[in-house]
Amino acid sequence: SQQGEEDPQALSIQEGENATMNCSYKTSINNLQWYRQNSGRGLVHLILIRSNEREKHSGRLRVTLDTSKKSSSLLITASRAADTASYFCATAPRMAGNNRKLIWGLGTSLAVNP
Amino acid sequence: KAGVTQTPRYLIKTRGQQVTLSCSPISGHRSVSWYQQTPGQGLQFLFEYFSETQRNKGNFPGRFSGRQFSNSRSEMNVSTLELGDSALYLCASATSGGPTDTQYFGPGTRLTVL
Numbered sequence: 001s002q003q004g005e006e007d008p009q010a011l012s013i014q015e016g017e018n019a020t021m022n023c024s025y026k027t028s029i030n031n032l033q034w035y036r037q038n039s040g041r042g043l044v045h046l047i048l049i050r051s052n053e054r055e056k057h058s059g060r061l062r063v064t065l066d067t068s069k070k071s072s073s074l075l076i077t078a079s080r081a082a083d084t085a086s087y088f089c090a091t092a093p094r095m096a097g098n099n100r101k102l103i104w105g106l107g108t109s110l111a112v113n114p
Numbered sequence: 115k116a117g118v119t120q121t122p123r124y125l126i127k128t129r130g131q132q133v134t135l136s137c138s139p140i141s142g143h144r145s146v147s148w149y150q151q152t153p154g155q156g157l158q159f160l161f162e163y164f165s166e167t168q169r170n171k172g173n174f175p176g177r178f179s180g181r182q183f184s185n186s187r188s189e190m191n192v193s194t195l196e197l198g199d200s201a202l203y204l205c206a207s208a209t210s211g212g213p214t215d216t217q218y219f220g221p222g223t224r225l226t227v228l
């Protein structure tokens with residue numbers, strides 16, 4: 001079963017605008033990661049935020065994590081056409097025993113129009 | 115460093131056949147994970163191998179199997195193919211596969227079952 005649920009499922013914006021997508025999850029986690037996937041290709045790691053962190057930045061990306069609400073958001077500022085892709089969150093659940101299995105959401109499809 | 119490579123990139127099979135997909139991880143990476151991606155189910159974890167041992171397994175039937183060789187290259191096999199096995203199969207490698215490890219994905223193998 002999916003741990004993460006991204007919201008919205010699809011987002012269409014104009015170049016230069018900001019894009020915000022959200023991820024909710026169900027169980028306690030060690031960390032949450034965001035990945036990007038360009039059409040039908042492999043995923044590329046964007047950023048990892050640990051459970052004891054609240055905000056993290058990387059270039060035009062800003063990720064927040066609210067463990068009390070079990071949710072995270074990814075903000076892309078000043079979007080570009082090249083940001084058009086699907087964005088996935090993946091959580092590393094905190095559980096006894098094996099915790100190496102990432103659990104993925106269904107993704108947000110972002111279209112940035114020139 | 116060369117990235118993760120997957121072969122073949124595209125495959126067309128018929129129901130009942132079997133298929134073997136190959137993944138070469140980034141040099142030095144010992145963890146290899148396999149995922150199935152479909153539009154409706156998103157990214158589903160199949161299994162993870164580390165040092166030639168299966169360390170994690172997802173909820174897939176026994177028709178899906180894998181192995182890892184001493185050079186960390188991995189193969190996955192699907193026997194008795196069903197129409198529902200049509201998907202993009204992604205392989206990801208990581209240094210050790212721990213919960214904070216970044217996973218590096220290959221471009222995927224697009225399997226179509228007719």
